[in-house]
Amino acid sequence: MPRRPASRPAAAPPAPAPSGARPEVTPRGPRYWLVKTEPETFSFEDLWAAPGRTTGWDGIRNYQARNFLRDDLRPGDGVLVYHSNATPSGVAGVAEVVAVGAPDPTQFDPRSPGFDPKATRANPIWYQAELRAVARAPRFLALEELRGLPGLAGMALLRRGQRLSVQPVTAEEWGIVLAAAGLGAPVATRAAAVRRPGPRADRSR
DNA sequence: GCCAACGTTGGC
DNA sequence: GCCAACGTTGGC
DSSP: OBSSOOOOOOOOOOSSOOOTTOOOOOSSSOOEEEEEEOTTTSOHHHHHHSGGGEEEEBOOOOHHHHHIIIIIOOTTOEEEEEEOSSTTOEEEEEEEEEEEEEEOGGGGOTTSTTOOTTOOSSSOOOEEEEEEEEEEEEEEEEHHHHHHSTTOTTOGGGSTTOOOSEEEEOHHHHHHHHHHTTOOSOOSSHHHHHSOOOSSSOOOO
């Protein structure tokens, strides 16, 4: 289930990501991410309905996004699932990383739009992560609403020209988005469990 | 469908 | 290595 309508794989570039405009990843502690998916292809509801509410998040064909997926996601990390190219676009729910490190199988499948003739099983180019749905957003958080939330001005998603389909989210952004989505109460990702209680009013007595 | 913002390709 | 052409993303 391609997250992106897997575009033609680009030619193999120099392996490691240049640092340039790469959004920063929190070095320690729980990490948070946002992944984009076109709901007509694979929606949060599809993830929710998947066996074990889990699926291999495949179809990533951008090197920077791949590097986050391959090198930085860790089991237990929290993930905002964002619907792109949708009406409206926005955050539909929360997932968590279950496993990382597996090659994206669609790169080996000539019938898949994600097929990459340069990839071999010995030398895969693209990777996937196992994601498990944790909670629907009681309130779908539309992009327009996200733009209006104080504290999210610096969020990668909201920056002009930002197109990464896997991007880091800070702990602060995570807290703000969850609270606004009606998920202020603890969400059962390991990452969220580790999260320090913040100034948000989400501590039930 | 339009188009801005990028990433990639390929000629030189 | 430069950079114009082209392709893709994704909001609108």
